[in-house]
Structures are given as C-alpha cells and as structure tokens.
Amino acid sequence: MRIKFAFLILLLFLTGCTLPGAKTPTESGPTSALPTTAPxxxxxxxxxxxxxxxxxxxxxxxxxxxxxxxxxxxxxxxxxxxxxxxxxxxxxxxxxxxxxxxxxxxxxxxxxxxxxxxxxxxxxxxxxxxxxxxxxxxxxxxxEGTPVDKQAFMAGYIAALLSPDFRVGIITQKDTPDGILAYDAFVNGVTFFCGLCNPQFPPWYEYPVHSEIPTDIPEGQYRFYADPLKDYMVEFAYVFPAVATEDLLDTMSQYGLNIISQARPSDRLEANWVVSIQPxxxxxxxxxxxxxxxxxxxxxxxxxLFLEDVNPDLLSEGKQNDVQQILDRLQRDEISTGVIP
Missing domain, CATH: 3.40.50.2300 (Response regulator)
Known part of the structure; x- marks a missing residue:
C-alpha cells in the first residue's frame, strides 16, 4: 500500500512539471521557408x-x-x-x-x-x-580581350599534333585584324610542332587550308565555307570564334572534320569536337x-586560356599533357606566337 501511495505522489509531481498548453518538442515537422536570395x-x-x-x-x-x-x-x-x-x-x-x-x-x-x-x-x-x-x-x-594569337597558336599546334599527315585547316573572318592575326598565329603553331609539315602521301595540297568568310556574308551561309576544307581532305580544323556558328560547326561535323574552337555549342558535336580553348x-x-x-x-x-571539352578519343591523356605543357609555357611567355597582337 505504501508503494502505491509513493508512486501516486511521484506521478502527481511529474504531471505538475508540465506547463498548461506547452508542446512537446518533436524531431520533425513543418518549418517556414527561408528566403534564398543572397543579401x-x-x-x-x-x-x-x-x-x-x-x-x-x-x-x-x-x-x-x-x-x-x-x-x-x-x-x-x-x-x-x-x-x-x-x-x-x-x-x-x-x-x-x-x-x-x-x-x-x-x-x-x-x-x-x-x-x-x-x-x-x-x-x-x-x-x-x-x-x-x-x-x-x-x-x-x-x-585586350581574348588573347586571339595564343588561342590560334595552340589550335595550330594541336591540329598538327593530331593529324598524321599534317592535313590541317582554319576558318576565319576575311579582312579583319583579328582574323588575320588568328591565321598567322595558327600557321606558327603548326610550324612550331612540325616545321615544314609536308604531307608524306598524296594528294599533295598546300596546308594549312585557309577558308575566309567575308564580313558581309549572312550567318546562314557560313556553312558553305566548310567546303574547301572537305575538298582538300583536311582532318583537323580550327574555327575562329567570331564565325563559329552552330550551323557551320554542324556542317563540319557532317563532313567528318575534327573541330577545335572556343566553345562547343552542343553535345551532338561531341564525337568530332577535339577540344575547346577557352579564356x-x-x-x-x-x-x-x-x-x-x-x-x-x-x-x-x-x-x-584553359583546355575544356576534351575528347579523349581524339586527344589522349598523354597528348593532352603535352598540349598543357605548351600552353603553360606560352602563357608564361616562354614561347612566342610569332605575331604582334
């Protein structure tokens, strides 16, 4: 009986410790949404x-x-x-x-x-x-904006590195300072890798093949300027960013040309996209x-400049390491593009 009485007293004591209307905390429950905008x-x-x-x-x-x-x-x-x-x-x-x-x-x-x-x-x-x-x-x-000369020099080096017979090309904008600069730097990048770069097997065309798009040509016609590269059996080509429309790049991909440029606009170009050289x-x-x-x-x-969108099927890890070393030296001014921006 004494045990029951003591238990009753303890129960009343614990009950009295709970304030009327108080809620017992829980682990989960609805919370107010917080604003996500940064101050x-x-x-x-x-x-x-x-x-x-x-x-x-x-x-x-x-x-x-x-x-x-x-x-x-x-x-x-x-x-x-x-x-x-x-x-x-x-x-x-x-x-x-x-x-x-x-x-x-x-x-x-x-x-x-x-x-x-x-x-x-x-x-x-x-x-x-x-x-x-x-x-x-x-x-x-x-x-000075994008380092056009360094970008094009690296594109020339990569194209020559990957093309077994140095069949490389470039598409630029005609009669513009940056277009001329890009072509000259691209040629110097090719030469830096392979010197004279003469093809060993016919047809013996003169490389790099250069296709220039006039400034007054509508963008919808840019794709036609991929034809000279296809006709002269170019394997790897650099597309100057100012003319790198998706339509032109799609056409080059359909021709089986492997592309180097500043940015890959679509995943459907992945198979023919070598690398992006991005500032x-x-x-x-x-x-x-x-x-x-x-x-x-x-x-x-x-x-x-950074190497992005690298296609390991075209630019293997070993060759990518080689390219990265050249890019690092170029950006430390240990290598010159051979042109004056």
Whole structure:
C-alpha cells in the first residue's frame, strides 16, 4: 500500500512539471521557408569594416552575373570585407563610402580612370574593359580581350599534333585584324610542332587550308565555307570564334572534320569536337585579388586560356599533357606566337 501511495505522489509531481498548453518538442515537422536570395551586403555593416563593390550592368545575363557575384562575394568574405553589387557608380557615390577599399567593374566602363583619380586610396579593377591604362590604383584583367594569337597558336599546334599527315585547316573572318592575326598565329603553331609539315602521301595540297568568310556574308551561309576544307581532305580544323556558328560547326561535323574552337555549342558535336580553348575571367580575378587587398595596383593581366571539352578519343591523356605543357609555357611567355597582337 505504501508503494502505491509513493508512486501516486511521484506521478502527481511529474504531471505538475508540465506547463498548461506547452508542446512537446518533436524531431520533425513543418518549418517556414527561408528566403534564398543572397543579401546585397554579406557582412554586418560596421563603421570600421572595409567595403568591396562589384559594378555590373543590369543587362548582363543572369548566369554570368551570378558567377561574378559569387566570385567577388567569396573573395571579399575571405578578406574580411563587406560586399555590395551595383549597376553603376559615380564619383559622388564613392566619396560617401569612407571605408571603400576595392571596386571591380565589368563593361560598360563606368569611368574607371576618373574614379581611380578621384579616390587614390581605393583599388580599382577593370575586367575586359578595353582602352584602360593601368595606374597606381587601377589594374586591368583582359584589357585586350581574348588573347586571339595564343588561342590560334595552340589550335595550330594541336591540329598538327593530331593529324598524321599534317592535313590541317582554319576558318576565319576575311579582312579583319583579328582574323588575320588568328591565321598567322595558327600557321606558327603548326610550324612550331612540325616545321615544314609536308604531307608524306598524296594528294599533295598546300596546308594549312585557309577558308575566309567575308564580313558581309549572312550567318546562314557560313556553312558553305566548310567546303574547301572537305575538298582538300583536311582532318583537323580550327574555327575562329567570331564565325563559329552552330550551323557551320554542324556542317563540319557532317563532313567528318575534327573541330577545335572556343566553345562547343552542343553535345551532338561531341564525337568530332577535339577540344575547346577557352579564356576565363574568374581565375584571373582570383589571381590578382591579393594585390588589390594589399593596395598594390598597376597590374595588367591577360585572360588565361584553359583546355575544356576534351575528347579523349581524339586527344589522349598523354597528348593532352603535352598540349598543357605548351600552353603553360606560352602563357608564361616562354614561347612566342610569332605575331604582334
């Protein structure tokens, strides 16, 4: 009986510990959705926190804008900086930001030369903005655009490397400075690999075969300029990015031509696509960022090139390693393209 009485007292005590209306916590249950949009400023603003600003146009494609925002955001956070994104920037606006440390801007040029002159204590970086001159607080990435000569030189080297009898070709835009530059650099890339590069077996045509597309030709007719490469039995060809329409590339693939260019537009070209030689902005920004944080300006970097969309059936691992070594040496200026951009 005493045991029952004691148990009753204990039960009443435990019951009294539960507040009326209280809910017992559970492991699962509905939760409120959280917003997924990243805030403009990623650190809590304080008077002493330095600020980094990214200036990009509102018209920039969303995927591209997201990439650049994420890149600068990550770099700023790692450096202990606040981060903002703006679509424009004026001298009056930056003079209000007493803790502004770094400004990174993409085309169109918001007037970086004047902005840098107005606030010499701030480091500015112009990315792929043409016509800038580096100064003590203004640095440049890709100020000359894509390194056309290095891109074409590597394409020539790869084409000659892979073609057993050096039957290579190139399609460019006629009578344009970049088109002429690309052809000359391509020829030098071929020569760098094989010297005279004379075919050992007939037919003995003159290589590289060069097909030029006039600037006044509609894009819908570009595909016809693949015919000379097919007629002269070209095996590997470089297509200058300015004329690399999907229609032209499809035609080349149907002809059995193996293609090197800047970007593969479709997976259906995979079997005939050798490699993409792509310029990339983000690695260049990442490379120059420590100098900006340290207050070191006057940097001028070219856009680095990378091998993408590699087809291992055409460019084996061993040959890819060889190509990568040549590309690395080219970008360290240990090898010259033989042309002046």
């Amino acid at each position: 403009t400023e990623v650190l809590t603003p304080t008077p002493g926190t330095p600020l980094a600003i990214l200036v990009i146009p509102a018209s920039m494609p969303r995927q591209q804008a997201d990439l650049y925002q994420t890149t600068i955001n990550d770099l700023a956070q790692a450096s202990g900086l606040r981060f903002q994104v703006r679509n424009s920037l004026t001298i009056a606006e930056i003079e209000l930001e007493s803790n502004l440390k770094i400004v990174v801007a993409f085309p169109p040029d918001p007037g970086l030369t004047d902005l840098a002159s107005a606030v010499p204590q701030v480091q500015f970086l112009g990315v792929t903005i043409l016509g800038l001159t580096a100064t003590a607080n203004l640095s440049i990435v890709g100020g 990339k902005v983000v690695p260049a920004i990442q490379a120059i960022w420590p100098d900006l944080v340290a207050g070191k300006g006057r940097q001028d970097l070219s856009l680095p």
